[in-house]
Amino acid sequence: MAQIETASYETTINTIDTLQGLKRTHACNDLNQDHTGQEVTLCGWVSRRRDHGGLIFIDLRDRSGIVQVVFSSDVNKAAFCKAEMVRNEFVLAVRGIVKVRSEGTVNPNMATGTIEVEGNELRVLNTAKTPPFYIQDSIEVDEILRLKYRYLDLRRPEMQKDLLLRHRVTKSMRDFLDKHRFLEVETPILTKSTPEGARDYLVPSRVNPGKFYALPQSPQIYKQLLMVAGLERYFQIARCFRDEDLRADRQPEFTQLDIEMSFIDREEILSLMEQMVAYIFKEGIGTEIAAPFVRLTYEEAIARYGSDKPDLRFGMELIDLSAVFKDSGFKVFDAVLANGGQVKVINVKGYANAPRRELDGLVDYVATYGAKGLAWIAYTEEGLKSPITKFFNEAVLNKMTAAAQAETGDLLLFVADKPKVVAAALGQLRLEMGRRLNLIDQDKLSFLWVIDFPMFEYDEEDKRWVAMHHPFTSPCDEDIRYLGSEPGKIKAKAYDMVLNGIELGGGSIRIYNRTLQEKVFSAIGLTPAETAEKFGHLLEAFEYGTPPHGGIAFGLDRLVMLMAKRASIRDVIAFPKTQSAAELMMQSPSEVGSRQLKELFIKSEVPAKK
């Protein structure tokens, strides 16, 4: 686009050059003292320009990093004059010679800080307006603005690093799984609505009036059918969709690494996944991970940490003092215990001198998790301090001290309530105290498996049993007998991988028998007609020689977020949506023409605002 003859473009286009005849030879960050004296051609953006001592210094930035280019009117007058005109974020091509910097001018904070490029030729490939925020790391900018100008936000080195990491992670997943004979298979995005679990996104069909596709919440049924098809080992880095109200770490569309295998048992899949995760962390961020991972049953995890995704980076386990306080005479505890409740405690080591105001605040904290109260006992130098010790005799207190392994300086925090409430409240309190007392080593990676989940949980609202993982999960063999009678007793062949208190992935060994699958559907309240309509294809498939199989799925966004040490998954997604499910750069969703809707046999019906 060098010479434009039409007058109307002159103002804009005549000031810019083309690359014609030049070929980029290096990325900025490639350069070091080994290149001294070499002629190089670089392309990139102006990160900074400054004039000093009759010279012009430009920090040229490309995806790889930054290098300093110097223009002097003695070396090349034309290039120098052009360099005078450039501003931040202009796009340049530079031809020049690599020189070693003199001792006083070396920049140890820069990867290329021992050299600079003496510019012989400068081409301005494009100009730039002043960006709405600085193109540099750790900026304090409203996220709304960052999302609106995402193409500038992504130009910042830390964002590029995150996208590079995400690429590296998916590449290493594929390399590992390919080596282990998995095939990546693409399953449909336009699929069938089977509202069980989350809400579906729907897509009206033009060719089939009145009918709708649904976007997949996961490729679950397709991957199981691929096992029926004899694929044996499948994976997919799959886009999934859930039309749910968004929490901080949720997106309407998200990505999961989806895996399914035939002819394996739980141990084989857990062990293979440990190897895979170790490989990914090594390739992605150079971290060695020790396998096998800790394994906790669901029951144990709840008992010891009050959570099915415990953070094992620190101790402060929940201690059950129900036996200690049985018939202690303290009415509050007695009442709870008589109703099938528990008295549990965490021992906050060395925090006996916690300010009274903080302790009062903790009452409100546990209340948000449903606990009606929080008791405390401080083991101070002056003896026990507490509003409740007066209710107990010395024998009970001694037993308590022993059971809680309490020493002078410790603070015990008590919750007495129904088991579910105790777990939730004390589990969260444990995490909160860990954060407040800085007990969590941010560099530690604590992996574990949680296994033996309950098959069903009772939905108090809907008054029915629901599948805790999903209804395709196999019950444990010895529990199948309870299917018709006591669903609450059944454990499932399900497993979750947890890292630092966050669920990375979950899966299960599947049902592969029609009768058993039908029983499970029936247990969660599906009628035979509903079962047939929604899952008839899967049930029929089970009758044609279905191998035993199982699988797992990992949330990719969250995994990369943890590896990048970011606080939000939006930082590891190129074009994320806001909490109102909008994309601010393109401004989607948007209104569409009525002709478009008519073609799809739908009508928009928005109630008038009151």
Added chain:
Amino acid sequence: MAQIETASYETTINTIDTLQGLKRTHACNDLNQDHTGQEVTLCGWVSRRRDHGGLIFIDLRDRSGIVQVVFSSDVNKAAFCKAEMVRNEFVLAVRGIVKVRSEGTVNPNMATGTIEVEGNELRVLNTAKTPPFYIQDSIEVDEILRLKYRYLDLRRPEMQKDLLLRHRVTKSMRDFLDKHRFLEVETPILTKSTPEGARDYLVPSRVNPGKFYALPQSPQIYKQLLMVAGLERYFQIARCFRDEDLRADRQPEFTQLDIEMSFIDREEILSLMEQMVAYIFKEGIGTEIAAPFVRLTYEEAIARYGSDKPDLRFGMELIDLSAVFKDSGFKVFDAVLANGGQVKVINVKGYANAPRRELDGLVDYVATYGAKGLAWIAYTEEGLKSPITKFFNEAVLNKMTAAAQAETGDLLLFVADKPKVVAAALGQLRLEMGRRLNLIDQDKLSFLWVIDFPMFEYDEEDKRWVAMHHPFTSPCDEDIRYLGSEPGKIKAKAYDMVLNGIELGGGSIRIYNRTLQEKVFSAIGLTPAETAEKFGHLLEAFEYGTPPHGGIAFGLDRLVMLMAKRASIRDVIAFPKTQSAAELMMQSPSEVGSRQLKELFIKSEVPAKK
């Protein structure tokens, strides 16, 4: 699930075994004479069972292939008895010893045909009903049935081979591009409707009443914005969606390899893509491809082959005889030439004795491409035979013979019409004659680039200019001057990769200047308001330092289809849709509940059938 105590499962489940205690050691096809005497454990499906001489032979099939297992009551009575009960497609685990087959029983048609496994233990992991069609290659079954039972269709070795190839192809694309510093970045599936080109699939938003997302027709704008973001080299194996009436080789959702690069010119991208395609063919099917590929300008391709995706596996080029027949006195030709038309010919070598009936049929054939007639001249042993030679003097005939390089035995086929009609009709006729005369070497791979496409073509129906590639394509520098005045004269920096007459991929060097982009939108009839609404984000982005960039996209389904030598892309897609955009196995699209629609603020409005 070994011992089930509940009576209700007995009938179904008691007959099946678990894998417990057994671990698969090999895939069926792994085995050869090196394993002789070794104990192996295999898992798979019964491909065939036959009883012969008191022995039971089972062809056991897994993803890798087939091996023969022999059960004898002398070796293991229990296994033998179980083997008597198995049927085709039962799922088995077999433990046994690898034995060399005796000379007379070697099967040279089987990869493992020199050995067999003597079964010591047999477990029936699942039973199977009789499938609706044979699980073997080259079956003659209605495709409707194959799609309904896709999980059985995919169990056939040739289908598994195709999925394996597809996996191998995408893996090699990623390996190649990763090595060349490309980053794979996921772009949104829930995006904005910008109906330009094909029809969008729409997704109603629940959170934003009255608004809609659109599924992407391609990640075009996102990938350009990633270049603005400084990613420099992007790729994605991306799902794309077009709500168009389906032709044989189209799917509502399809996959493309999407690529974009900054700081490059056309030559660099073409050359890199040649290397990539060569790598993919080598890795995927072991075929060496020679680069660089032939390059034809659009003009040349149309002139010589009547097509912008010519099949170069055979000659029979179109020859322009307009100059020869100028003022020849033959009224039909004279009229065409006077109106700016052409007289062109293909020389069908050695086909002078074509039956008269076939020649008459060709008239109908070219008529379907708009040609009003087809003339022919046969160079027989007895001299020229033709209904039209009588209109020409000898000088004209001699010039014709020389220009067409016609010899005794040849048949010339003439179309005289407007250039567009001549190209379409004679180009298709060339292909048809190539097929009829078996001139096309099915093992040959003829790659080429078609370059220098026109920027715009005139849409006679809409009475406006439309972009031939898309409006983001850069016009050639020297043609920009025609933008306001003569859009038909402008060539674009666009390129297509063609293989054996099929377009594999296409791309272009992009516009990266706001003013120029606005001019192009205006040339295709967009008002400034429409431009701002649909593409405002891109235009604004262009002002913040956009590098020169370009890219390309390849249709993955078609590429794999060609590599697999399949006739339909449905054979290389795991779960394809039919021509009425339905998926027969899950039966999508389907009707959904009115509550679901109400939540989305839409109403279904299907007109009553008349």
